[in-house]
Amino acid sequence: MPVKCCFYRSNTGETMAWSESVDTLLANKDGLAAFRTFLKSEFSEENVEFWLACEDFKKTKSPTKITSKAQKIYSDFIQADAPKEINIDFHTKNDISQNISEPTLSCFDNAQxxxxxxxxxxxxxxxxxxEVYKELVKKHQDRNQKRWLPFL
Incomplete structure (x- = not known):
């Protein structure tokens, strides 16, 4: 059985771990930044921005902040001709529109x-x-190779 070194966790390993799941990617600051860069290049960053806004919204405690944050999410992502309008089905959009006047912490759950x-x-x-992801993996592999070469 191979022994794993416990003293060094390479960035390559971390970068490679992003491929495990979208959750792993979104939970990692650098992974999220790389994913956002990729989505911007495809003109679809509104999806991850909406998802992040919902994650932040669900942590809101103050009733007045719940209302103001819900309105902001609605105007930014949901309403017709929103600046970062996400692509969701009519029924989901309609449900949110009907309930936005009295929002709850779960009002965006279906859309999210x-x-x-x-x-x-x-x-x-x-x-x-x-190429964004492949370049990051390659860059980390190259950096790690150079770091360990003197010890060969």
Whole structure:
């Protein structure tokens, strides 16, 4: 059984770990930044921005902040002709529109689930095949190779 070194965790390993799941990628600051860069290059960064806005929204405690943040998310991502309008089905959009006057912390859950699924099934696999991701992996591999060469 191979022994893993416990003293050094390479950036290559971390970068490679992003390919495990969209959750791993979104939970990592550098992974999220790389994914956003990729999505911007495809003009679809509104999806990850919406997902992040929802994650932040769900942590809101103050009732007045819940209302103001919900309105901001709605005007930025949901309403017709929103500046960062996400692509969700009519029923989901309609449900949010009908309930936005009295928002709850779960009012965007269905839309967030749809966008997450879209990212996981569509954007994430394309990201893993992208030059952005391949270059990052290669850069970390090259850096690690140079770092360890003197010890060979």
């Amino acid at each position: 689930r749809l966008i997450y699924s879209l990212m996981a099934k569509d954007s994430f696999p394309r990201f893993l095949r992208s």
